[in-house]
Amino acid sequence: MVNYYSADIVITVSSTPLKQGVVAVNDEGVIEGVYDSHSVPDGVTVKRLAGVLIPGFVNTHCHLELSHMLGKIPQHTGLPTFLSNVMRDRNHTEKDMVSAMKKADEMMFKNGIQAVGDHVNSVISAPIKEKSKIIYHTFVEIIGVNNTQLQEKIDHARDLEFHFDANHSSITPHAPYSCTKLMFKAFKKAISEDNIISIHNQESDEENKLFRYKTGDFLTFYAEQGIDMSGFKAQARNSLQSYLPYLPTNNRIILVHNTFTSLKDLDFINRMNKKVVLCLCPKANLYIENTLPKIPVFEQDNRDITIGTDSLASNDTLDMLEELKTIHTHYPNIDFNSSIRWATLNGAKALGLESRLGSIEVGKAPGLVLLKNMNQLRLTKNVQVERIV
């Protein structure tokens, strides 16, 4: 059976928005037709929806296994203190963790999220992902703060990766401050071109301070964790400029956060000529650092931007619409249609899912999401999300 839905505006993302557009979807969720108001086939029953119809969201950054930490970590502490708090509180009973992850997974689906890029350090989320209606790309994190057992750390990540969907998983360095130069080099040697990389980048200015001058709160964090940093030398440049050269040229690279990414860093990315995507997690940035990246600069610079919710350790919900509202509240001049593209098609491309998701096109099964209570194309706080398909 094929269902026909029309909305005030259909944003297909791949082509011009359609006023009173109609979308035909079969029982498997596959789009069978997209019509403007004049070309709808005769005799079909169309279900009218009030609002703006868009494809399902793609959330490019989450940590499902931290879902039990909702409301547990104090806000506005800065990243190094946040990390200490998470490391102290992250272990709970498996039962608590599994039930929180299940709820989070259901919350994301209900909120119109079709696919998620999800970071893990364990296999605890694997059974939930296997049963989920959401497509997960799992990024198994590698942490290598000293230069011992580099290959063992990579092998361990590969062992974990084995428990997740083979077509939608990869291994990845966790962050510039948690991997040494030799770790980056060993990682680059170990992976093939289809291994998507997703690395936390410049989430805190403390990370830049560490790389520029070897000063700041990260040194306190390492001392607390008993990590010896005597081998680390100040690089006289930001973190991004220090590690990006060690990442491969042909792999997709998702840089997550970019809260303290400068214009010079953006120029540097251009010169490196790598396949870089910038993922924004605005609500997590406000939660931890109480600030936002220079999003209008990224937009003007025509950057490939995606959006993530990050985890419930640094967010009160996993809701892409809330991330979009946060962006538009703080930066009212950001183009609405562009931001929908960031939250859908760009995310699908970043995770290698663009042939199935991210836009309302015949043959894709992107999910259909209705944005209700919109006033023109403005994302005010009254706008609500409803999953249609």
Ligand SMILES: [Zn+2]
């Ligand atoms: Zn993260």
